[in-house]
Amino acid sequence: DAKTTQPPSMDCAEGRAANLPCNHSTISGNEYVYWYRQIHSQGPQYIIHGLKNNETNEMASLIITEDRKSSTLILPHATLRDTAVYYCIVGYSTLTFGKGTMLLVSP
């Protein structure tokens, strides 16, 4: 069973920030939080990962709560091309993908 809980779907207006939540209350001390996305039928694409600290890269920001039981992926200015399924995964070696959140970005 997946170790994370995500909403099945979310909507976002183009140009606005998309904030995707993830609960991972059973995360272990050495497990990272990873985010991937899958656009239509393509292979999943790595976005970002973190252990304890907040992280930012050219694609997104990752906010991890202090107790590490939840996190939020932030796409600061969503575009239509960000429409995809977003997966939040916790793990250390092999990764288990759940069902993710379908993010629909609309004009």
Next chain:
Amino acid sequence: DAGITQSPRHKVTETGTPVTLRCHQTENHRYMYWYRQDPGHGLRLIHYSYGVKDTDKGEVSDGYSVSRSKTEDFLLTLESATSSQTSVYFCAIEGQGAPGYTFGSGTRLTVV
């Protein structure tokens, strides 16, 4: 994706026949993975490799075998294909210099 290719991209085969899918990488990454993706199940790990001739089972390994005789190639074999193995198969690589997994474009397999 750059550095990883899967072949074939599409295949239709008959029940009971053996099928081999190939994953080829040019990144010299140590770790390679095979996943399958089905509606309602997300991606599920079949087998993975952590080096040449070093492989291990994932959560849905029954009916599948793998081989890795070279760093660049990871083969997935369906020993006797069944209709339940109709799926999209993704290969992924992981190694130093690149964060996270890099996935291939997938192989769509239909068993009739």
